[in-house]
Amino acid sequence: MIKPHSLQFLRTMTVCCIFMSLLASCGHHNDAGGGNPVNNSYLKSVYTISPGEVLIDSFTYNDQKRVASYGQYVTNAGNNYFVRFDFNFSGSNVLPDSYLYSDNGNNQETHQLTFDGQGRITKDTCATSHFVTYYTYSGNYAICTILFEGTMNDAHIDSLLVTDGNFTAEKIWGTNNGSWEKQGDVMYGHAAAANPGYKAEVAGSVGPLLYVLSVYNYGGWSDYISKSTMNKVSGVADGLPPGGFSYNIKVDGTGRVSKLTYTGVSGVEIDFNYY
Numbered sequence: 001m002i003k004p005h006s007l008q009f010l011r012t013m014t015v016c017c018i019f020m021s022l023l024a025s026c027g028h029h030n031d032a033g034g035g036n037p038v039n040n041s042y043l044k045s046v047y048t049i050s051p052g053e054v055l056i057d058s059f060t061y062n063d064q065k066r067v068a069s070y071g072q073y074v075t076n077a078g079n080n081y082f083v084r085f086d087f088n089f090s091g092s093n094v095l096p097d098s099y100l101y102s103d104n105g106n107n108q109e110t111h112q113l114t115f116d117g118q119g120r121i122t123k124d125t126c127a128t129s130h131f132v133t134y135y136t137y138s139g140n141y142a143i144c145t146i147l148f149e150g151t152m153n154d155a156h157i158d159s160l161l162v163t164d165g166n167f168t169a170e171k172i173w174g175t176n177n178g179s180w181e182k183q184g185d186v187m188y189g190h191a192a193a194a195n196p197g198y199k200a201e202v203a204g205s206v207g208p209l210l211y212v213l214s215v216y217n218y219g220g221w222s223d224y225i226s227k228s229t230m231n232k233v234s235g236v237a238d239g240l241p242p243g244g245f246s247y248n249i250k251v252d253g254t255g256r257v258s259k260l261t262y263t264g265v266s267g268v269e270i271d272f273n274y275y
Contacts, residue, residue: 037192037193037194037195037227037228038194039194039195039196039198039199039256041254041256041274041275042059042061042065042199042274042275043059043196043197043199043272043273043274043275044058044059044273044274044275045057045058045059045272045273046196046197046220046221046270046271046272046273047270047271047273048219048220048221048270049267049268049269049270049271050267050268051267051268052076052077053074053075053076053077054074054075055072055073055074055218055219055220056071056072056073056074057070057071057072057214057220057221058070058071058072058073061275062089064094064201065199065201065202066087066089066094066095066096066201066202066205066206067087067202067205067206067210068086068087069084069085069086069087070084070085070087070210070213071083071084071085072084072213072214072217072218072220074218080104081103081104081218082103082104083101083102083103083104083213083217083218084101084102084103085099085100085101085213086099086100086102087099087206088100094119094201094205095113095115095119095205096113096205096206097112097113098110098111098112098113099111099113101126109126109128109129109131110126110127110128111124111125111126111131112124112125112126112127113209115205119204119205120135120137120204121135121205121206121208121209122134122135122136123135124209124212131147132146132147133145133146133147133209133212134147135208140161140162140163141159141160141161141162143157143158143159143160144156144157144158144160144208144211144212145157146158146212146216155174155175156172156173156174156175157172157173157174157180158170158171158172159171159172159173162225162226165226165227165228166188166190166226166227166228166230167188167223167225167226167230168187168188169186169187169188170184170185170186170188171184171185171186172184172185172186172237183237183238184235184236184237184238184240185235185236185237186233186234186235186236186237186240187232187233187234187235187244188230188232188233189230189231189232189233189234190226190228190229190230190231190232191228191229191230191231191247191249192228193228193229193249193251193255193257194227194228194229194255194256194257195223195226195227195228195229195230195257196221196229196256196257196272196274197221197223197224198223198224198225198226198227202224203224203225206224207224207225208225210222210224211223211224211225221270221272229247229249229257229260230247231246231247231249232244232245232246232247233245233246245262245263245264245265246262246263247260247261247262247263247270248260248261248262248263256272256274257272258271258272259271259272
C-alpha cells in the first residue's frame with residue numbers, strides 16, 4: 001500500500017492515498033443489506049509483506065464486538081517498531097470515550113473522542129500533544145481535517161466520496177509553507193468479494209479513526225468501511241505509479257478474502273487472518 005515514509009506517530013505527513021471512512025453513508029447499514037457481500041468473520045490480523053519489511057495490523061474486540069484494541073507491528077531491516085491503541089468504554093456505552101496510545105519508545109498519550117447524535121466520530125484530541133482531528137459529513141462526502149501541534153502549517157484534509165457503500169474517489173489537500181495545495185486526486189474500484197475489514201458495528205463507531213491511526217502511522221490495510229474489497233487504485237498522488245495498480249484477490253474455502261497480490265509486482269502481498 002502507499003503509506004507515509006515516517007515511523008513517528010502522527011508527526012510527519014506524507015500524502016497517503018489509501019482509504020477514509022464515511023459513516024454518514026454506511027455506518028448504519030447492516031451487513032446483509034443492499035445486495036452487498038457479507039463478511040461473517042471478524043478480522044484478527046493483516047500481514048502486509050514486502051521485500052525487507054513485514055507490517056502486522058492486529059485487532060481485539062469486546063463482548064459487544066466493538067474494537068477493544070488495535071496495534072501495528074513492523075519489522076524492517078532488523079529493527080522492530082510498534083504502536084498500540086487501547087479503547088476505553090464507560091459502563092455499557094457502545095462508543096469509546098477515549099483511547100490510550102503507546103509505542104515502542106514507551107511514549108503514552110490519552111486521546112479523548114467525541115461522537116455526534118448519529119454515532120459518527122466528530123473529534124479526536126490530545127491535551128498533551130495538541131493533536132486534533134475533526135470529522136465532518138456532507139452528503140456523500142466525509143471530510144477529515146488533521147492538525148498537528150495546533151497549527152495550520154502542518155495539516156491535511158481528506159475529502160472522500162462513498163457510492164453504494166464503497167469508497168470511489170478521494171481528494172487530498174495539504175499545507176506547504178502555510179499555503180494549501182492539492183496533493184491527491186484518486187479513484188478506487190472494487191471487486192464482488194466482501195471486504196475483510198468491514199463490520200457494521202466497527203464502521204459505525206471507529207472506522208474513520210482506524211483510517212487515521214493506520215495511515216498516519218505505518219500504513220498498511222486501512223479500509224474498514226467499504227463493504228466490497230478494493231481491487232483498483234488510480235489517479236494522481238505521491239507514490240502512485242502512472243496508471244495506478246490493481247489487486248489480485250484470493251479467497252479461502254469459506255469464500256473469505258485471504259490474500260491480495262499486486263498485478264505486475266512480485267514479492268508483495270497482503271494476508272488476512274480471522275477469529
